Amino acid sequence: MASSSQNQGLSKYVTLVSMDGFEFVVLREAASVSKAIARMLSPTNGFKEAQDGRCVFGEINGVVLEKVAEYFYYNYKNRNREDVPDMEIPPELCLELLMAADYLDT
Amino acid sequence: MADELPLPRLRWDPVTESFSKNAAGKRVRSSPPASSDPALFSSDDDPSADNYTQERRKKKFRGPWYHQRPASEESSQESQEHAPEKKSRRTFERQFDSGVFMGSDGTDVDEVLEELESRNAMALPVRHSRGTQSARRLPTPEELVQGQIQRCLEEGNESIDLSSRGLTTLSNATIRQLATLTPIPPVIEGVFTRLEPKIKVFLASNDLTSLPGELFNLDRLTVLSLRGNQFEELPPGIGKLSNLKELNISQNSLRSLPFEILDLFSDTSRLNSLNLHPNPFYQPQFPPDHEADKQEEELQYKIGLGNRGRARHRRGAVCSVSLEQRRRSWHSQWNVTYQARTEVRYLDINGTLSKGPNFCNDSSPIPVADANDTPQPPTSRGDLSRAPSLFEVALNACSRHKDLPHLTSWLPDDSPEFFFDLLRDVMVKKDSGGSKCTICQRNFIQPRTEWIEWWEIAKVIERNAMASAASPLRQMENERDVLESMVPLMRRGCSWLCVPEKVAVVEDAVVATE
Structure with a gap:
């Protein structure tokens, strides 16, 4: 991503924290797929999250956030591919993930 | 019922013109008097079905109930007391024309009839209630x-x-x-x-x-x-x-x-x-620089030459054919050619328009894109990829959920209305067979790009058939065919990279018109 070269001073990984305290350390570049996270972490916006690279989501629980992190890597891995495989999601998580996706703008 | 107390016999006082209970005389029954008069009075003293084995006359009363005086007091009282014995008085006659009980029938008609009747009496209310049930709910x-x-x-x-x-x-x-x-x-x-x-x-x-x-x-x-x-x-x-x-x-x-x-x-x-017609199809609006005077001229073409003059429609402007169309082979009966397309609408993950023209609902024509137009995705999302959004992935999981129709009831009450509409939409799309990206053939639920292509679809009219049928009627038909042969086709893509191919400008389209 173009932004990664610009933001040399920033850490390569960021931490996503769920409402029940689970922490997921993911590549900043992968997590930036989410427009909401990209905005939180952008140093120009001056959010607290940008300084320590830690995003706390008060409305997303650990199970869902784990899937979200998995999606970030799925998207990151397939970003330049022509035939993208499907990502499997357990049916019981579909609604919560839908709302998380809407919130994260992913 | 049968064990109900019969009404005390009242004596008629000719002086007061009324019944009196306390007049001299003994009570008919020694049972204790009812604490109050019965609220309802019916001449049907024993409404059990057994009493209806033969025609009965209802007692007729005149005036208020306390003035009641049966026509013949004695006989009615007697018939009440002898009610259980009524069976002996039954008179049934054979119905020789009924077709059920023949003259040669050896069975005891009375017995059978009685049984039948009692069964009918029982069956009647049941049948009645069934009738009202079906009246309440008609089949859809x-x-x-x-x-x-x-x-x-x-x-x-x-x-x-x-x-x-x-x-x-x-x-x-x-x-x-x-x-x-x-x-x-x-x-x-x-x-x-x-x-x-x-x-x-x-x-x-x-x-x-x-x-x-x-x-x-x-x-x-x-x-x-x-x-x-x-x-x-x-x-x-x-x-x-x-x-x-x-x-x-x-x-x-x-x-x-x-x-x-x-x-x-x-x-x-x-x-x-x-x-196809009539339908309120989207009409294309071609660039204005080469129409005004040409419009009439072209109409002439269309009327006069029918199918053959059609390719001139695009003469000098955008004679373009997509590569895809050249790869496909059409049925010889049909003349199918790409004509024009609109600019690409880029939709955001939740289906809101991010960039592109609006396809309004009125009947105004939609401007077509220039032949050299290359779709430019909006820059808001950084690098593009064909990977579906998480939103799409989750929607897909919802669509495959076996309890899809009830998913809306699991949404929190405070969730935006948009989710309910979305899930309803998913259900409709699933029922009608889903949709595939017209570029990469991937299944999708929420399209990310869409545009309209106008294709000319017309049946090939054989030359000799046209020559033989050179009547004015035939020509009228041709004119209408020409005007209606531009069919708008909606194309949808599953990612912002799924956009129309670059079209190749071809010269032979003009040549083909002779």
């Missing part, structure tokens, strides 16, 4: 249609006429049965031939807005009439009907057709008759 149009399909299946009838049934919905389960339809094979020259069914489905003049996806899995469907319904869009699955010979989609609210409908004109298909 769809249930009637299911019955009809069942009959067609039993008779091997290939022509399923469901027109004018007031249908508003048609479920997959109803249509699925048709896949098992087998016609009765005719005997030709003494030999049974195995027959492939040629299913004809007529759904004309109903109020349908969506079609079940199973309809498009009926690969033996040869005739499909959807005339006079409320469709605003047809499901893309319609392109799967490779054996379709006749398709009628006139008199709907269609603004465009699915791009997949072009599959019906490929060289392996059999489409012979197509009725």
